[in-house]
Amino acid sequence: MSTGVIGFRRPRLDRLKAGATGNLARAIGGNRKALVGLIVLAIFVLLALFPGVLAHDNPNAEIYKRSAGPSAAHLFGTTSYGQDIFSQWVFGTRESLVIAVVAGGLATVLSVIIGVSAAYRGGFADGVLSLFTDVFLVIPAFPLVVIIAAYSKNGGNTILIAVLVVTGWSYGARQLRSQALSLRSRDFLVAARVRGERTWRIIVFEILPTMTSLIVANFLGAAVYAVLAAAGLQFIGLGNPDSMSWGTMLFWAENNEALQAGSPLWAIAPGIGIALLGGAFSLLNYAFDEIANPALRPVRQARRERG
Amino acid sequence: MADAILDVREISVDYLTRGSPARAVDHVSFELRPGEFLGIVGESGCGKSTLLFAIAQLLSPPAQITGGEVIFKGTNMVELREKALRAIRWRDYSVVMQSAMNALNPVKTIGAQYADAMRAHQKISKDAILERSREVFALVGIDPVHLRSFPHQLSGGMRQRAMIAMALLFSPDLIVMDEPTSALDVVAQRALMVQIKELQRELGFAIIFVTHDMSLVSHFSDRLAVMYAGRFAELGPTREVFASPMHPYTVGLFDAFPSVNGPKVYIGGIPGAPPDLAALPGGCSFAPRCPRAMALCTGGEPEFYQVAERRVRCFRHGPEGGDGD
Amino acid sequence: MKYVLRRLGFFVVTLWACLTINFLLPRLMPGNPAIAMMARFHGRVNGTVLKALEIAFGVNSSQSEISQYFGYLKNTLTGNFGVSLTFFPETVTQVVRSAILWTLGLVGVTTVLAFALGTLIGMVSGWRRGGKLDSLLPPIFVITSAFPYFFVALISLLLFSITWHWFPSGFGYNNTDTIAFNWAFISDVLWHAVLPALTILVTSIGGWILTMRNNMITTLAEDYIRMARAKGLSPLRVMFDYAGRNAILPNLTGFGMSLGFVVSGAILVEYVFSYPGLGYMLLDGVQNEDFALMQTLFLLITVAVLVAILAVDFVTLALDPRTRTES
Numbered sequence: 001m002s003t004g005v006i007g008f009r010r011p012r013l014d015r016l017k018a019g020a021t022g023n024l025a026r027a028i029g030g031n032r033k034a035l036v037g038l039i040v041l042a043i044f045v046l047l048a049l050f051p052g053v054l055a056h057d058n059p060n061a062e063i064y065k066r067s068a069g070p071s072a073a074h075l076f077g078t079t080s081y082g083q084d085i086f087s088q089w090v091f092g093t094r095e096s097l098v099i100a101v102v103a104g105g106l107a108t109v110l111s112v113i114i115g116v117s118a119a120y121r122g123g124f125a126d127g128v129l130s131l132f133t134d135v136f137l138v139i140p141a142f143p144l145v146v147i148i149a150a151y152s153k154n155g156g157n158t159i160l161i162a163v164l165v166v167t168g169w170s171y172g173a174r175q176l177r178s179q180a181l182s183l184r185s186r187d188f189l190v191a192a193r194v195r196g197e198r199t200w201r202i203i204v205f206e207i208l209p210t211m212t213s214l215i216v217a218n219f220l221g222a223a224v225y226a227v228l229a230a231a232g233l234q235f236i237g238l239g240n241p242d243s244m245s246w247g248t249m250l251f252w253a254e255n256n257e258a259l260q261a262g263s264p265l266w267a268i269a270p271g272i273g274i275a276l277l278g279g280a281f282s283l284l285n286y287a288f289d290e291i292a293n294p295a296l297r298p299v300r301q302a303r304r305e306r307g
Numbered sequence: 308m309a310d311a312i313l314d315v316r317e318i319s320v321d322y323l324t325r326g327s328p329a330r331a332v333d334h335v336s337f338e339l340r341p342g343e344f345l346g347i348v349g350e351s352g353c354g355k356s357t358l359l360f361a362i363a364q365l366l367s368p369p370a371q372i373t374g375g376e377v378i379f380k381g382t383n384m385v386e387l388r389e390k391a392l393r394a395i396r397w398r399d400y401s402v403v404m405q406s407a408m409n410a411l412n413p414v415k416t417i418g419a420q421y422a423d424a425m426r427a428h429q430k431i432s433k434d435a436i437l438e439r440s441r442e443v444f445a446l447v448g449i450d451p452v453h454l455r456s457f458p459h460q461l462s463g464g465m466r467q468r469a470m471i472a473m474a475l476l477f478s479p480d481l482i483v484m485d486e487p488t489s490a491l492d493v494v495a496q497r498a499l500m501v502q503i504k505e506l507q508r509e510l511g512f513a514i515i516f517v518t519h520d521m522s523l524v525s526h527f528s529d530r531l532a533v534m535y536a537g538r539f540a541e542l543g544p545t546r547e548v549f550a551s552p553m554h555p556y557t558v559g560l561f562d563a564f565p566s567v568n569g570p571k572v573y574i575g576g577i578p579g580a581p582p583d584l585a586a587l588p589g590g591c592s593f594a595p596r597c598p599r600a601m602a603l604c605t606g607g608e609p610e611f612y613q614v615a616e617r618r619v620r621c622f623r624h625g626p627e628g629g630d631g632d
Numbered sequence: 633m634k635y636v637l638r639r640l641g642f643f644v645v646t647l648w649a650c651l652t653i654n655f656l657l658p659r660l661m662p663g664n665p666a667i668a669m670m671a672r673f674h675g676r677v678n679g680t681v682l683k684a685l686e687i688a689f690g691v692n693s694s695q696s697e698i699s700q701y702f703g704y705l706k707n708t709l710t711g712n713f714g715v716s717l718t719f720f721p722e723t724v725t726q727v728v729r730s731a732i733l734w735t736l737g738l739v740g741v742t743t744v745l746a747f748a749l750g751t752l753i754g755m756v757s758g759w760r761r762g763g764k765l766d767s768l769l770p771p772i773f774v775i776t777s778a779f780p781y782f783f784v785a786l787i788s789l790l791l792f793s794i795t796w797h798w799f800p801s802g803f804g805y806n807n808t809d810t811i812a813f814n815w816a817f818i819s820d821v822l823w824h825a826v827l828p829a830l831t832i833l834v835t836s837i838g839g840w841i842l843t844m845r846n847n848m849i850t851t852l853a854e855d856y857i858r859m860a861r862a863k864g865l866s867p868l869r870v871m872f873d874y875a876g877r878n879a880i881l882p883n884l885t886g887f888g889m890s891l892g893f894v895v896s897g898a899i900l901v902e903y904v905f906s907y908p909g910l911g912y913m914l915l916d917g918v919q920n921e922d923f924a925l926m927q928t929l930f931l932l933i934t935v936a937v938l939v940a941i942l943a944v945d946f947v948t949l950a951l952d953p954r955t956r957t958e959s
Binding site: 397 | 761853854855856858859860861862863864865866867869873874877878951952953954
Binding site for chain 1: 642645646649650653657658661665770771777779780781782783786787790842846888889891892893895896897899900903914915918919921923926927929930933934937938941
C-alpha cells in the first residue's frame with residue numbers, strides 16, 4: 001500500500017465514518033420517535049422475512065367459507081373468494097416492504113448522483129441539471145405515474161418500481177444539491193482540490209460522508225413516497241393484480257365492494273399496514289430532522305436558585 | 308456607588324444542556340454610573356455576550372438566569388413580569404447588536420421597524436413617528452429617504468448606524484452594545500466608535516460595550532472590565548488598566564498586541580485554552596495557564612480584591628499573595 | 633423583473649416537457665398501445681379529428697416523426713385534443729370542461745384552506761415551543777400525514793356514509809336533481825363535498841403544520857427576533873410580523889413543490905367518492921384505455937399546478953422584498 005495521499009486519507013475516513021455511525025446510533029437511541037419508528041419497522045422486516053411463523057394458511061388458497069367475519073381461525077376474516085385475510089396481510093408485508101426499500105433506495109441513489117454532481121460541477125452543467133430536476137419536481141408525479149403505468153399495462157412490479165424511481169428522485173436531488181452547495185466552499189474541500197484530488201474521489205470520500213444524515217433522511221422520505229404511490233397504483237389496478245401486496249388487497253377489496261358487503265377488514269387491514277409502514281418511515285424521518293438540526297430538539301426548563 | 312444607574316449583583320447564568328449545566332456567568336457584580344462608558348473585553352466564550360443579554364433580560368433557552376439581581380434605576384429587572392419589563396424596554400434602555408443585517412427584520416422597511424418600536428410604548432401619530440425617525444437619522448447622518456429602504460438595500464456601515472439610531476428613539480439612559488463594530492472594516496470601526504462617543508457626549512446615556520477588540524475599546528471607554536471563564540478578572544479605570552495591568556490574564560492579553568511604532572519585541576501569547584465551563588478546575592480558573600501561579604492558586608478561588616480604584620481576582624494582589632511583581 | 637421572467641420561462645419549459653412526454657410515451661412503449669385504441673375509432677370519427685389523433689399517437693401517419701411532433705404541438709396549443717373514448721362521441725374538450733369546475737371547487741379550495749390553517753397552527757405551535765399545542769399536534773400529524781389519502785377516504789366513507797349515513801356515498805350531486813343556481817342544488821353539492829373535502833384537509837394539513845412549525849423554530853433563533861423583544865413589542869406582533877412573516881417564506885416555496893403530492897392524493901379521493909372531477913376522469917380513462925383523454929388530463933393537471941406555483945411566486949414577490957432587487 002502506498003504511503004501517498006490514499007494512506008493519509010484512510011484514517012480520516014474511518015474516523016469520520018465511525019464517528020458518524022456512533023453518533024447516529026446514540027442519537028437514534030435517545031430519541032423516542034426514532035425508537036418507535038425503528039421498532040415498527042423491525043416488526044415488519046421480521047414479518048417479511050418469516051411470514052410463515054405467524055400466518056399458517058396459504059394466502060392464495062380459496063378454500064374457506066366466503067366473507068366470514070373475524071374469528072379464532074381467521075383473525076381478520078375471509079375474502080369473498082374464501083381466502084384468509086390475515087395470511088394475505090402477513091404475506092403481503094414482504095412485497096410492500098421490498099417495493100418501498102428498492103424504489104426508495106434507487107430513487108435516493110439517483111438523487112445523490114444528480115444533486116451532488118450538479119452542485120459540484122456548477123456553471124452550465126448545474127444549470128441544466130437543476131432545470132431538469134425542477135421540471136420533474138413540478139410535474140405532478142401521480143398523474144405521470146398513472147399514464148406510464150396505463151401504457152405499460154401488464155408490466156408487473158419491475159415497471160412499478162421503475163416508474164416510482166423516475167418520479168421520486170427529484171425532491172431529494174434538490175435538497176442534496178443545496179446542501180452540497182453549502183459544503184462546496186468549505187475549507188476541507190478546497191484543501192482536497194488543492195491536493196489534486198480527482199472530482200469523483202472528492203465527492204465520494206469527502207462530501208458524501210458529511211451528508212450522511214441528509215441522505216438517510218432522503219431515503220426515508222423516498223420510501224414513504226414509494227409505499228404510498230405503489231399502494232395507490234395497485235389500488236386502481238395498475239399494478240400486478242395477481243401479486244400479493246397490500247395495495248392489491250385493497251384493489252380486490254374495492255372490486256368486491258368489501259366495505260358495503262360487510263367485510264370491511266379486507267380493506268382496512270392492508271390500509272392500516274400501509275399507514276403503519278409509511279408512518280414508521282415518517283417517524284424516523286422526523287426524528288432525523290431533529291437529530292440533524294439541534295435547534296428542533298425538545299428543550300428543558302429549569303428552576304432558579306434564590307439569591 | 309450612591310448614584311449608580313445600574314447595579315448588577317451576583318448575577319449567574321447557566322446553559323441547561325443534556326448533561327450538567329454549563330455556568331457561563333458566575334456571580335458577576337458591578338455598578339454603572341449615569342453617562343459612564345464601560346467596556347467588557349475577553350476571549351470568545353468567556354461569557355461577555357451572555358452577561359450582556361442577561362442584563363438586558365434577553366436570554367433565550369437553554370440559557371437561564373439562575374441567581375442574582377439586576378437593579379436598573381431602582382427596580383430589580385430579574386423579578387419583573389414580562390408586561391412591566393416590556394414597558395421599560397427601549398424607553399429606558401436599548402440594545403445594539405453585532406450585525407445589523409441579522410438584527411433588522413429583512414421584510415420590513417427601516418421606517419416601519421422604527422414605527423413598531425414607537426407605537427409599542429405610546430399612542431403616537433404618524434407625523435410624530437416620521438418626525439422622530441428623521442431626528443434620529445440626522446443624529447447619525449443618514450438621509451431620511453432611507454426610511455423607506457429595506458435593510459438589504461443599505462451598505463454595512465449605514466445599516467449599523469441605522470441600528471444605533473433606532474436605539475436612540477426614546478433617548479434611553481443606558482445602551483448595551485454587543486460587538487457592534489466586529490462586522491465592519493477597520494476604518495468604519497473607528498468612525499463608528501467616534502460617532503458613538505459623540506452621541507454619548509451629546510445625549511448623556513451610559514454604555515456597556517462588549518467586544519473582543521481591546522485596543523479599540525480602550526481608546527473610548529471610561530472603565531474596563533476583563534472577563535475570563537464567566538467572571539471578571541479585573542475591573543478599573545481604562546487608563547490605569549491599560550497602563551499597568553494587574554491580573555496575569557490582562558497582562559497576557561496586552562502583551563499579545565504588537566505595537567505599530569515600538570521596537571520589535573517577541574509577542575507572547577497565552578498558552579493553553581479557556582476551560583470547559585461545564586467542568587471548571589478547582590481553585591482559580593486561570594491557574595492552569597497562569598505564568599505566575601502559586602500553590603495557593605489551585606487550592607481555593609480568589610475573591611475580587613479591591614486595590615485602590617481597581618478590583619482584581621488574583622491571589623497575588625490579595626492580602627495573602629505577594630504584591631504584583 | 634428578472635425574477636418574473638425566470639418563473640415564466642420555467643412555466644414554458646415545463647409545459648414543453650409535458651407535451652414532449654405525452655408525445656414520446658406511446659412511441660416508447662413496446663408495440664405502441666395506442667394502436668389498439670385507434671382501431672376502435674376507425675370509421676366512427678371524422679377526418680380532422682382522426683388525423684389529429686393519428687399525429688398525436690403516431691399511428692397510421694404518413695408523416696415523419698418530426699412533423700408529427702410539430703403537428704401535435706400545434707393541435708394541442710389550439711385546443712384540438714381529440715375525442716374521448718369513454719364519453720364517445722364527446723370531444724375531450726367537452727369532457728374536460730365539465731370536470732374542471734368540480735376539481736377546482738373541491739381540490740382548489742380545500743388545498744388553500746389546508747395551507748392557510750396549517751400554516752397558522754404551525755406558527756402558533758412553533759411559537760409556544762413545548763406548550764400543550766406543540767407536544768400534542770406534531771406527533772399526531774406526523775402519523776396522519778403518512779396515511780394514504782385513499783385510505784382515509786375509504787375509512788371516512790365507511791364510517792360517515794355507510795355506517796352512520798351522515799353523508800352521501802359519492803358523486804358530486806344527486807343525479808335526480810337538475811343543475812340550477814339555486815340553494816337546493818348548491819346545498820346538495822356542498823353536502824356531497826364534505827367528506828372528500830375533509831379527507832383532503834385532514835391528510836394534507838399535517839405537512840403544513842410540521843414545516844411551518846420547524847421554520848418558526850429556526851426563525852425564532854434569529855437576531856431580529858431578539859431585537860424585537862428588546863424593543864418591547866407585544867408577543868403577538870413579534871409572532872406575526874417578525875417571526876411569522878419570515879418563517880412562511882420557505883413554506884411558500886414548499887407549497888409549490890408539494891402541490892404534486894396533493895394533486896395525486898386528490899385524484900384518489902375523487903376516485904373513492906366517484907366525485908366527477910379531473911382525477912376521476914383520468915382514472916376512468918385508464919380503465920377504458922382512453923389515451924387521448926388521459927393525455928389531455930395529464931397536461932391540464934400539470935398546467936393547473938404550474939399556474940398555482942406561479943401564483944405562489946407572485947405572492948412571494950409581494951412578501952419578500954429581497955426577491956425584488958436581484959443584484
